[in-house]
Amino acid sequence: MRIHLNAHTGLVDASVSGSPAMVRDEQEHWPRVLHVSEVLPGGVGRYIDELSRAQAADAGPGQVAVLGPEGQLDTMAPDPAVRYFGYRQAQRGVGGLASLARALRRTVLEFRPDVVHLHSSFAGLVGRLIGTGVATVYTAHGWAIDPDRPARFRPAMIATERALARRCDAVINISPHEMAFLGEMGFPADRMRLVLTGLGNAAMRTSPAPVGGDGPLRLLFVGRLDPQKGFDLLWPELVEAAPGNLHVRVAGTAMKGGGGAGYRPLPNVEFLGWVDHAEVQRQLGWADALIMPSRWEGMPLAALEAMRAGRAVLSSDRSAFRSIVEHGVSGLRLDIDRPGFLARALEGVTRADLVRMGAAGRARIECDFRHDRMVREIWDVYREVVAP
Numbered sequence: 001m002r003i004h005l006n007a008h009t010g011l012v013d014a015s016v017s018g019s020p021a022m023v024r025d026e027q028e029h030w031p032r033v034l035h036v037s038e039v040l041p042g043g044v045g046r047y048i049d050e051l052s053r054a055q056a057a058d059a060g061p062g063q064v065a066v067l068g069p070e071g072q073l074d075t076m077a078p079d080p081a082v083r084y085f086g087y088r089q090a091q092r093g094v095g096g097l098a099s100l101a102r103a104l105r106r107t108v109l110e111f112r113p114d115v116v117h118l119h120s121s122f123a124g125l126v127g128r129l130i131g132t133g134v135a136t137v138y139t140a141h142g143w144a145i146d147p148d149r150p151a152r153f154r155p156a157m158i159a160t161e162r163a164l165a166r167r168c169d170a171v172i173n174i175s176p177h178e179m180a181f182l183g184e185m186g187f188p189a190d191r192m193r194l195v196l197t198g199l200g201n202a203a204m205r206t207s208p209a210p211v212g213g214d215g216p217l218r219l220l221f222v223g224r225l226d227p228q229k230g231f232d233l234l235w236p237e238l239v240e241a242a243p244g245n246l247h248v249r250v251a252g253t254a255m256k257g258g259g260g261a262g263y264r265p266l267p268n269v270e271f272l273g274w275v276d277h278a279e280v281q282r283q284l285g286w287a288d289a290l291i292m293p294s295r296w297e298g299m300p301l302a303a304l305e306a307m308r309a310g311r312a313v314l315s316s317d318r319s320a321f322r323s324i325v326e327h328g329v330s331g332l333r334l335d336i337d338r339p340g341f342l343a344r345a346l347e348g349v350t351r352a353d354l355v356r357m358g359a360a361g362r363a364r365i366e367c368d369f370r371h372d373r374m375v376r377e378i379w380d381v382y383r384e385v386v387a388p
Contacts, residue, residue: 030059034113056081142298169385198374220287230293237342307361330361
């Protein structure tokens with residue numbers, strides 16, 4: 001990836017060396033799209049990365065672009081058909097909003113998209129407040145007003161988000177859970193669209209079955225060790241668990257300090273610290289199941305990827321999990337409000353049971369969470385908002 005400063009616009013334009021493919025004859029049928037995010041590492045960035053590359057394969061080179069902080073563009077998988085625009089982000093949060101606003105205006109003038117697709121809270125706030133001048137779509141990737149999520153000034157936040165929803169042409173929600181609570185909060189139904197998150201079709205491959213035997217069940221936790229992910233709820237369950245029954249690996253870091261900061265050593269718990277996406281996939285090959293006792297989630301990619309890998313998911317009974325994990329079929333839903341939830345859920349559960357659940361989860365992914373279906377439905381939303 002080559003990155004250079006455009007002297008006329010002040011934007012950092014990252015291009016990828018390589019031979020561009022022939023522009024497809026049907027290019028005029030595909031809206032020109034600009035994706036915008038204030039943060040690229042993590043789940044939101046992976047969503048944009050896979051979506052933008054799939055859309056460029058459909059629309060042809062130069063028809064899809066991504067705008068994000070210049071220091072984060074290297075987290076994207078470079079594609080010669082996608083244009084990348086970076087802006088200098090002095091700091092995250094409110095201080096960086098003005099920089100994003102200026103970059104968005106300049107990029108719209110230079111790239112001239114038919115659709116601006118805003119991703120996550122800050123980009124959504126900026127893009128809808130200043131206006132883009134073209135058809136605008138917003139995806140929250142997890143709402144701050146989610147009823148399962150603690151929030152101060154909730155009524156004011158709901159009123160603000162409800163008003164902002166009318167300052168774009170469509171809001172793409174990624175789970176039925178989001179559609180349900182937004183409807184109950186009085187959001188404009190004519191703006192709401194449901195497009196379930198899909199996983200890349202190229203990765204629809206079978207992971208090796210976990211090693212059998214009579215040893216302890218192997219659970220993998222993936223995520224930050226913070227209140228959202230519920231690790232503080234899981235830890236007392238692990239302390240009480242017999243080492244001969246469970247072996248747990250924790251792939252994630254505490255908000256302060258290293259991977260296991262603040263947690264005493266246990267013989268049956270390994271703290272791996274932060275690991276990259278490829279290593280997570282390798283750890284799924286070791287695990288019998290993924291455990292996610294999250295207090296809230298928009299659309300938990302880790303759960304979808306575990307199901308794609310043929311692993312059972314042990315999740316909370318909150319947020320999007322209600323529409324993803326079918327209790328006793330593709331995994332187990334945990335009552336995280338009652339101590340002892342892990343021991344109760346696993347009582348009488350064997351490794352063979354988890355293998356059966358994993359197979360059911362994989363079948364669900366292949367049916368309902370395919371990436372080509374997601375891309376097709378998002379194109380439909382774009383065409384709908386561009387048509388008027």
